[in-house]
Each structure stands twice: as structure tokens, then as C-alpha cells.
Amino acid sequence: MNPQDANSHQTVWYKEKLLLFLVFFMSVLYSVLSILRHSHFGSNTWDLGLFDQMVWHYSRFEAPASTSMLLQNSLGDHFSPILALCAPLYWLYPHAETLLVVQAVLFAAALIPIFLFTEKRLGRRQAYCFVASFIFFWGVQDTIEFDFHPDVFAVPLIAFAIYWIDVKKWFGASLSILALLLVKEDLTLLVAAFGVYLAFYQKAKLGVSLVAVGVLFFYLDLAVIIPHFNSADKSYDHWIYQSLGTGPLDALKAVLKNPLLPFDVLFSDGTKIKTLFLLSAPFLFLPIFSRQIILIIPLVAAKLLANSSNYWGMGFHYSATLCPILVMASAEGLVYWRQKEFLKKGIFKSLLPAPTYILMINLILIPILSPWRNIEHARFWTLSEMEKTSSFAFALIPKDASVATQSSIAPHLSERKDVYALGSRVDCHTIKPDFFIVNRNLNCWPITYSEIDTCLNEKVKNGYKKIFAKDDWVVLESESYAGIAVQ
Numbered sequence: 001m002n003p004q005d006a007n008s009h010q011t012v013w014y015k016e017k018l019l020l021f022l023v024f025f026m027s028v029l030y031s032v033l034s035i036l037r038h039s040h041f042g043s044n045t046w047d048l049g050l051f052d053q054m055v056w057h058y059s060r061f062e063a064p065a066s067t068s069m070l071l072q073n074s075l076g077d078h079f080s081p082i083l084a085l086c087a088p089l090y091w092l093y094p095h096a097e098t099l100l101v102v103q104a105v106l107f108a109a110a111l112i113p114i115f116l117f118t119e120k121r122l123g124r125r126q127a128y129c130f131v132a133s134f135i136f137f138w139g140v141q142d143t144i145e146f147d148f149h150p151d152v153f154a155v156p157l158i159a160f161a162i163y164w165i166d167v168k169k170w171f172g173a174s175l176s177i178l179a180l181l182l183v184k185e186d187l188t189l190l191v192a193a194f195g196v197y198l199a200f201y202q203k204a205k206l207g208v209s210l211v212a213v214g215v216l217f218f219y220l221d222l223a224v225i226i227p228h229f230n231s232a233d234k235s236y237d238h239w240i241y242q243s244l245g246t247g248p249l250d251a252l253k254a255v256l257k258n259p260l261l262p263f264d265v266l267f268s269d270g271t272k273i274k275t276l277f278l279l280s281a282p283f284l285f286l287p288i289f290s291r292q293i294i295l296i297i298p299l300v301a302a303k304l305l306a307n308s309s310n311y312w313g314m315g316f317h318y319s320a321t322l323c324p325i326l327v328m329a330s331a332e333g334l335v336y337w338r339q340k341e342f343l344k345k346g347i348f349k350s351l352l353p354a355p356t357y358i359l360m361i362n363l364i365l366i367p368i369l370s371p372w373r374n375i376e377h378a379r380f381w382t383l384s385e386m387e388k389t390s391s392f393a394f395a396l397i398p399k400d401a402s403v404a405t406q407s408s409i410a411p412h413l414s415e416r417k418d419v420y421a422l423g424s425r426v427d428c429h430t431i432k433p434d435f436f437i438v439n440r441n442l443n444c445w446p447i448t449y450s451e452i453d454t455c456l457n458e459k460v461k462n463g464y465k466k467i468f469a470k471d472d473w474v475v476l477e478s479e480s481y482a483g484i485a486v487q
Contacts, residue, residue, distance in 0.1 A: 011119055013112050018128065023108045026135050030104035030144045033372060035097050036380060037145065040387060041408045041442050043096070045421035047317075048147035049411035050074070052096040055083055056415040059090035068410065068421040076230030078238065079221045080150035082182040096411045099148040107140060109156040110324050113163035118331040120166070122355060127331075129355035134327045136362045137282060138369040139319035145371040147411075149317040154183045154190075159324035161194060162292065165201055177210060185221035188214045189298050190321070197294045222248065240306045243268075265305050271312045272304045278314065278369070279322060282361045284354055286333030287326050295325050314369065330358060386441060389471040393437060396468055396475050402433040406444035406452065409437060423447030428455035434481040436464065440472045 013019060037043065045068050054064035054074050064083070066074045075081065089098050111131050119127035134140060143152065157176045164173035177194045180187045192214030198207035222236045230237070243265045245251035255261055266272060279300070280287060287296060299322050303311050311318050334354050367373070374380045394412060397403050402418035410421045420426045420433060423446040436459060438444070438452055459476055460466065468475035 011116060011124075013116055016115070019111065019115050019131070022128075022131060022135070023111050026108040026111065027101075027105045030107060031101045033375065034100040034104065034144055038096065038100060038411065039383060040380070041390075041412075041439075043147050043408065043411045044443075044445075045407040045410040045414075046147075046424075047149050048096050048099065049407070049414040049419070049421065051083060051148055051150070052099060052411055053414040053416075053419060055086045055090055055099065056094055058084045058087035059094060065417075067418050068424070068426060070232065070425045072231045073229040076226055076228070076232070078150070079185045079226055080183060082153050082179070083150055085153075090415075094415050096148075096414065103148050103152045104144065106152045106156055107144065110134070110159040113156070113159040114324060114327055117159075117163045117166055117328050118355075121331050121335050126355040129359045130327050130331055133282070133355075133359045133362045134323065136359075136366055137323055137327070138278070138314060138362075138365060139323045139326075141366075141370050141372065142314055143317045143320040143323075146316045149320070150183055151317050151320045154180055154187055154321045155324055157183070158190075158295075158321060159328065162295075162325070162328050165194075165198065168201070170203065170206060174206065174210075178213070181213075181217050185218070185226065186302055187321070188218035188221060189302070190214070190295065191217070193295050193298045197291065200291050218248070240308050240311070242307045244305065262301065262305060266301075269309075269312060271309065275304065275312055275314060276300070279319065279326065282365060283326055283330040283333075283358055284361075286331075286337070286354065286358075287329035288333065289336045290329035290332035292325050292329035292332060296322065296329065299325070315371075330354075386439070386471040386473070389473055390439075392470070393468050393473040393475050396477075397435045397437065401435055401481065403435045403437060404428070404431055404433040405437045406439070406442060406447070408443040409439065413437070422452060422455070428452065429458065432478065434478050436474075436476040438474050440474075 038048070043049070050066055050068060053066055053068075057064045063073045064075065065072050066077070069077055071077055086099060086102055089102065111134065114134055115127050115131050118130040122130075143149075157179050161173050161176035161180075164170070164176060177191055180191050192211045195207040195210030195212075195214060198204075198210065222239075226236045227234045239247055241251055244261065245254045287293060303318050303322075306312070310316060337354075390412070397413065399416060401416070402420075403413055403416070404420040404422055404426070405413060407421045407423065410419055413419050418433060420431055422428050422444070428447070428451065436456060438449075438456065440449055444452060456464075456474065456476060463479050464476040465479060465482070466474065467477045
């Protein structure tokens with residue numbers, strides 16, 4: 001970035017050694033933590049195994065099929081073609097760990113626009129407080145701790161979009177915003193929200209265009225593109241707002257008829273209220289007083305108006321897109337309050353170093369809210385005998401063989417054409433893969449281990465033989481596949 005005039009932002013980010021160190025630090029820290037969690041079989045088919053198989057297919061210039069979802073093309077589940085950007089990395093290292101590193105790097109990349117945006121308003125020292133707050137915010141930690149999801153691509157895109165708009169770099173802003181259309185179908189409404197946001201910067205034509213594009217792609221994704229790729233029933237299966245209506249149009253009619261309906265749904269459960277508090281309290285409720293509230297509202301609504309309780313709380317990746325906005329909005333909200341004369345006098349002076357308080361709050365919340373509580377134990381940093389034995393069991397399954405397994409094992413074997421996670425859409429009794437591999441000590445949701453036992457006993461009676469049994473690992477091989485291997 002070229003130096004600006006005396007009244008504008010002059011920091012050249014690549015000369016900020018501390019910023020570069022924090023980008024590197026966050027990339028390494030969260031890569032190591034998530035890979036260790038994966039090594040302890042804490043990951044799952046949904047979502048790491050699912051997206052690992054998709055990117056593996058992309059790397060082979062194939063449609064992103066998912067055998068665990070029984071989809072010939074996973075774009076029929078969610079529209080996330082941006083995942084194809086990871087394909088070249090699989091030419092170098094085709095494993096699920098690659099996606100975990102990508103996720104950490106994407107979050108780390110968001111530090112650059114967050115720093116530039118906040119440093120412009122509050123100065124270098126306080127900007128680093130906000131950067132550190134982002135690193136340790138529970139929303140970031142929860143997302144990193146939960147497998148992998150394409151939503152993480154939106155994190156730096158959103159942060160850069162806000163920054164580019166702030167410095168009136170409209171091409172960069174437009175590119176970042178439009179790229180959100182490739183991340184996931186629900187972010188089309190965030191694109192529209194960015195259009196409204198641009199009204200504050202006197203860019204009415206660009207804003208109206210983005211609103212139109214966002215609404216148009218919302219319709220196309222849900223009514224045309226995703227149903228086209230959905231080989232199962234040619235429909236969109238992820239409408240989760242039944243409390244508002246059976247679909248977007250039905251929901252719109254219901255809200256127009258009863259404008260208070262969204263508020264009834266929003267405050268229908270204590271978990272939602274708690275989440276609202278935990279999203280805003282670590283930032284001293286400052287985002288409420290910023291222009292970025294326009295971007296926050298649709299994301300919070302999408303999270304808390306859902307019928308699925310998985311969205312309401314703190315877990316998974318459902319707060320990822322909010323993280324950069326909350327931090328940047330806090331800086332703008334703080335500037336708003338610092339302009340109030342009464343805050344510059346008397347006891348209110350103690351409220352002025354808010355960035356320090358925000359960092360302290362996020363640090364204090366780490367032992368309370370962080371999902372990484374186990375890192376203080378030696379067992380988190382070392383593999384158990386059972387986990388070490390997994391490499392011998394996996395080595396028995398060739399890369400070209402089909403395999404069925406439980407959900408926590410599938411992400412370790414998903415770089416292949418056919419990998420089935422038992423339960424959900426996959427019926428253990430009807431599939432006939434080349435191998436079965438299970439472990440009684442590992443999570444097998446959504447199926448029970450007694451069901452798996454029944455299935456394996458049935459398979460042994462019908463053409464499978466046990467070729468490995470150690471440390472609770474059991475591997476069955478189809479006798480027909482063994483015959484092919486011998487030939």
C-alpha cells in the first residue's frame with residue numbers, strides 16, 4: 001500500500017514486524033492445535049471428512065462427490081465452489097491436515113486488515129490489543145477447534161472488504177464482497193448487507209448493485225443451482241427457519257404479516273440470549289455503536305433464528321463470520337464514544353483504554369470458554385498406544401479400495417473415491433465396501449457401537465474376514481477384494 005496524505009492511513013503492513021509475527025504465530029498455533037485434535041480422532045466426517053473428500057476430487061479434476069452424503073456432487077448440498085482453491089495444495093499433500101492448516105492461515109490473514117482498520121483509528125498500540133483479542137476470542141477458537149468448514153474463507157474476505165471500503169479502494173472491496181458468493185449460499189445475504197453498508201460511504205450505485213446481486217444469487221442458489229446438483233431429490237435441503245415459514249418467500253410473507261415474529265423466535269430460548277451476550281460483552285458492547293452493525297444483524301439473525309439448536313450456542317463454526325466484524329466494529333464504536341465530551345472528564349477517563357479491557361476480558365474468558373482445556377495435559381501432546389496402532393491398521397487399506405468406518409475415523413481415510421461413514425445416510429447392512437475398519441474406543445455417532453458390532457458379525461458370516469485386531473482396532477477385508485489383490 002502506497003503512503004497516503006497526512007490525514008490518512010500510512011502504515012505499510014508488511015513492514016510491521018510484530019504483525020507479521022502474529023500472523024505466523026496464529027497460523028502455527030492453530031494449525032498445531034487442530035492437527036493434534038485430528039490425531040486424537042476428535043475430527044469427524046461432518047465436516048472434515050466431507051470436505052477432504054471433496055477437495056481430493058477437485059484435485060483430480062472430478063466432480064466433488066461425497067459418498068458419506070450419497071451425493072454425486074456436493075454442490076447439491078451447499079454451494080461452496082471456493083473449496084476448489086485448495087485443490088493445488090492436494091497435489092503436494094493430499095490429506096485432511098492440509099485443510100486444517102488452510103483454516104488457520106485464513107484466520108491469520110484476517111489480522112492484517114483488522115490491524116490496519118483499527119490502527120488508523122486508535123493508533124498502533126491499541127490496534128495490537130484488538131488483534132490479540134481476535135486471536136483469543138472464543139468464536140475464533142471454537143471454529144478452529146471444530147474440524148473445517150468453507151465458512152472460514154469468508155473471515156479474511158469480510159475483514160478485507162471492510163478495510164477496502166474504509167480506505168475507498170472500491171475494486172478490492174467489490175472483489176472481496178463478490179467472492180463471498182462462492183463461499184456458501186447463506187452469505188449472499190451478507191453481500192446484500194454490504195450493499196446497504198456502502199450507503200454510508202456515498203456509493204449508492206455500487207451499493208444498489210450489490211444488494212441486487214446478493215438477492216439474485218440467494219434465489220439462484222436455493223432455487224436453481226443447488227437443486228440442479230442435488231442428485232437425490234432436486235431440492236434445497238438446508239432451509240432451517242421453519243419457525244418463520246416453509247421457505248424464503250413464505251418466511252417473508254409471515255414477517256410482513258407479523259413484524260414481531262423474528263423477535264419472538266429470537267428470544268424463544270435462553271441459549272440464544274446467552275450467545276448474544278457472549279458475542280457482544282467481550283467487546284464491551286461497542287459494536288452496537290458502529291456502522292458495521294448492518295453486517296452483524298443478518299449474520300446474528302441467520303444464527304439465532306434457525307430451528308436447529310446447534311446454531312444457537314458457542315460450538316462449531318457458526319460464529320466464524322462474525323469474528324472479524326465484531327473486532328473491527330468495536331474499534332469504530334470506541335471512536336464514537338471517545339468523541340463524547342463527558343467521557344473525557346472525571347471518572348469516565350478510566351473507560352478510555354477500552355482496547356486493553358477488551359483484551360483482558362478475552363484472556364480471562366479463555367479458561368472458562370475455550371475448547372482447548374486439554375492442552376495443559378501431557379496426553380494432548382502425545383499419542384496413545386491405540387492412536388499409534390492406527391497407522392498399522394490404515395496401512396492395510398490400499399488407496400484405491402473402498403472403505404466403511406465410523407464417523408471419527410473417516411477423515412483419516414477420505415482421500416479416495418468411496419469412503420462411507422456408518423450411520424446417517426449410510427446403511428451398514430446394505431453397503432459392500434472392500435474394507436471395514438472400526439474402533440470401539442472412538443466416537444461412532446450417529447450410530448451405536450452395538451449396531452456396528454451386529455453389522456460386523458453379519459459381514460464376517462457373508463464374505464468378509466478379519467485381518468487385523470489390536471488395541472481395539474478391527475479391520476475386515478472382503479474376500480472378493482482379497483482375491484483381486486492376489487491376482
